[in-house]
Amino acid sequence: MKKTNKITDFKGISIIALSATAIVIVLYFLFFRNKKTKYEVEGETSVISYIPKGLNVDAQSKAIAEAIYKAVKGIGTDEKAIYDAFQSSYISSDDNLNRVILAFGSRDGMDMQQWLRDDLNASDMRKVNQILADRGINLKL
Numbered sequence: 033m034k035k036t037n038k039i040t041d042f043k044g045i046s047i048i049a050l051s052a053t054a055i056v057i058v059l060y061f062l063f064f065r066n067k068k069t070k071y072e073v074e075g076e077t078s079v080i081s082y083i084p085k086g087l088n089v090d091a092q093s094k095a096i097a098e099a100i101y102k103a104v105k106g107i108g109t110d111e112k113a114i115y116d117a118f119q120s121s122y123i124s125s126d127d128n129l130n131r132v133i134l135a136f137g138s139r140d141g142m143d144m145q146q147w148l149r150d151d152l153n154a155s156d157m158r159k160v161n162q163i164l165a166d167r168g169i170n171l172k173l
Contacts, residue, residue, distance in 0.1 A: 087127060087130055087131055087134060088131070089131055089134050089135040090131065092122045093122070093128065093131035093132045093134070093135040094135045096117050096120055096122060096123065096132045096135070097132050097133075097135035097136035097137075097144065099113060099116075099117045100113075100114060100117050100132070100136065100144060100147075100148075101136065101139060101144075101147070103117070104147045104148065104150075104151040105139075105147075109151040109152065111152070111156055114148070114152070114156075114160065115159065115160070115163060118160055118163045118164060119163055119167075123164070123167065123169070124167055124168070124169075125168075125169065126169055126170055126171050129164065129169055129171055130171070132144070133145070144173075145173050148160065148173055149173075157173065160173055161173060
């Protein structure tokens with residue numbers, strides 16, 4: 033009978049497990065991590081491609097941007113807070129929505145649209161866009 037060394041067997045299994053974990057992590061970053069930048073809602077891409085020059089950020093747009101950020105940052109997403117933010121009376125025009133987007137800026141390397149698309153599923157994004165459309169806003173997130 034062949035005598036086996038338990039320590040050698042354990043090292044071999046450990047190396048295989050670590051290799052498999054490394055492969056999974058690499059695949060995640062290659063295929064899934066960057067999906068948020070290619071997100072589409074039923075074939076629609078965002079029409080937010082630029083913010084008009086001279087658009088000023090005010091206290092209300094900063095407050096709404098901060099409320100949205102608090103709703104998406106960390107573990108879990110507060111969908112109700114996001115819906116409430118977009119239903120606020122301040123967001124009643126394309127310019128005011130652009131002010132909120134401008135006030136949000138880039139946080140942790142992502143803008144508001146990227147944060148929302150990263151945290152919300154397609155159904156939730158449709159709901160946000162429907163809230164905006166019902167308010168007469170032509171932009172889609």
